[in-house]
Amino acid sequence: MKTIKNYLTATLSLIILLSCSEDEPKKTKLTPYEFKNPTNFPVLQIPADNPFTVEGIELGKMLYYDKILDKDSSRACANCHFQNLSFSSDATVLPHVNLAWNDAFLWNGKVQGTVEEIMLFEVDEFFQTKLERLNNHETYKKDFKTVFGVDQITSNEVAKALSQFIRTLVSSNSKYDKFLEGKATLTEAETRGRDLFYSEKGDCFHCHSEPLFSDNDFHNTGIDFTFSHEGLAEITGNSNDFGKFKTPTLRNIELTAPYFHDGSAATLEAVLDKYNAGLSLYPTVDPLIRPLGLSTQDKQDLIAFMKSLTDSTFLTNPAFASPF
Ligand code: HEC
Numbered sequence: 001m002k003t004i005k006n007y008l009t010a011t012l013s014l015i016i017l018l019s020c021s022e023d024e025p026k027k028t029k030l031t032p033y034e035f036k037n038p039t040n041f042p043v044l045q046i047p048a049d050n051p052f053t054v055e056g057i058e059l060g061k062m063l064y065y066d067k068i069l070d071k072d073s074s075r076a077c078a079n080c081h082f083q084n085l086s087f088s089s090d091a092t093v094l095p096h097v098n099l100a101w102n103d104a105f106l107w108n109g110k111v112q113g114t115v116e117e118i119m120l121f122e123v124d125e126f127f128q129t130k131l132e133r134l135n136n137h138e139t140y141k142k143d144f145k146t147v148f149g150v151d152q153i154t155s156n157e158v159a160k161a162l163s164q165f166i167r168t169l170v171s172s173n174s175k176y177d178k179f180l181e182g183k184a185t186l187t188e189a190e191t192r193g194r195d196l197f198y199s200e201k202g203d204c205f206h207c208h209s210e211p212l213f214s215d216n217d218f219h220n221t222g223i224d225f226t227f228s229h230e231g232l233a234e235i236t237g238n239s240n241d242f243g244k245f246k247t248p249t250l251r252n253i254e255l256t257a258p259y260f261h262d263g264s265a266a267t268l269e270a271v272l273d274k275y276n277a278g279l280s281l282y283p284t285v286d287p288l289i290r291p292l293g294l295s296t297q298d299k300q301d302l303i304a305f306m307k308s309l310t311d312s313t314f315l316t317n318p319a320f321a322s323p324f
């Protein structure tokens with residue numbers, strides 16, 4: 001019975017397939033993009049309605065580097081998110097690193113869900129893109145038709161194209177990754193730093209967990225002595241979330257100063273001084289935050305380890321660079 005049913009379904013699908021291809025003989029063929037999932041990363045879930053294509057990624061990259069998306073055309077995404085700074089900048093800009101595996105975005109978690117949802121927010125709310133500008137643009141009109149088959153571009157397709165590009169921004173080739181593959185050795189300082197990172201003394205790994213070096217969650221680390229930033233509580237309205245912010249990735253961290261949501265630490269040394277003090281002045285500060293008793297040597301070692309997370313291939317990959 002099951003085989004007959006399978007046979008019928010298969011035949012039916014074939015008929016549908018054949019009749020479709022007869023109906024739309026001119027539909028442009030898109031090139032599938034072979035995504036290389038780093039072996040030590042979770043398997044990436046790609047939404048069924050936005051599969052990777054080479055053309056889609058290229059379109060997303062054009063949009064990322066084009067000021068056309070901004071309502072007054074004054075800036076492109078890439079004017080604040082610089083590739084050589086891990087798609088961050090010298091302000092409190094969150095980097096674009098391995099966002100494909102994230103489901104909570106922005107320091108206060110204002111957008112939670114898929115990459116498409118955060119891109120829709122960027123397009124509609126942050127840039128307030130004037131869609132008629134894209135619809136009146138010959139090349140974009142043609143490209144959106146090719147990639148998504150639409151005659152009228154809406155923010156949904158813009159978000160989808162951007163998402164395809166953002167998902168390709170994978171950083172997994174740092175010295176530390178090579179060490180894990182047995183292709184590099186850590187220095188003594190890096191090794192001591194790694195041990196501290198994973199020890200109960202340093203306790204960094206609970207929140208900055210491998211391989212993303214973020215737990216995709218929100219914590220109050222007690223760095224804001226003014227209690228002026230509500231963080232996640234601003235979104236949830238729950239006072240237990242006061243002062244909680246997204247755990248940022250530590251990949252390429254040496255390039256993304258200043259640190260913390262308020263930029264209150266200018267250097268990695270300053271970050272560690274705050275952690276080391278472990279001030280817990282507010283009830284929502286995470287229990288892991290406490291005086292750590294790190295020596296000057298310990299701090300230098302932790303910094304050496306964090307610097308082993310720099311991935312120069314990511315920072316210079318021509319596939320991510322401006323197409324203009
Ligand atoms: C004027 C500078 C600026 C521009 C232009 C800009 N961003 Fe950002 N971006 C930021 C800042 C600052 C943050 C952190 C803001 C926050 O969390 O409140 C951020 C955060 C993000 C995040 C969240 C990352 C995370 O880890 O949660 C994404 C995604 C993002 N931007 C994408 C974009 C895209 C796509 C564009 C273009 C459509 C863009 N940005 C344009 C400054 C900018």
Ligand code: HEC
Binds near residue numbers: 245248259288
């Ligand atoms: C309780 C969870 C938690 C622990 C434990 C923790 N972090 Fe963090 N870390 C965070 C969060 C959340 C932020 C962002 C805080 C903010 O901006 O308010 C952060 C920020 C940082 C930053 C700045 C990142 C940036 O882009 O601005 C660095 C560097 C850092 N942590 C390193 C460490 C190290 C090293 C340790 C161990 C000594 C550690 N963290 C322990 C959660 C944690």
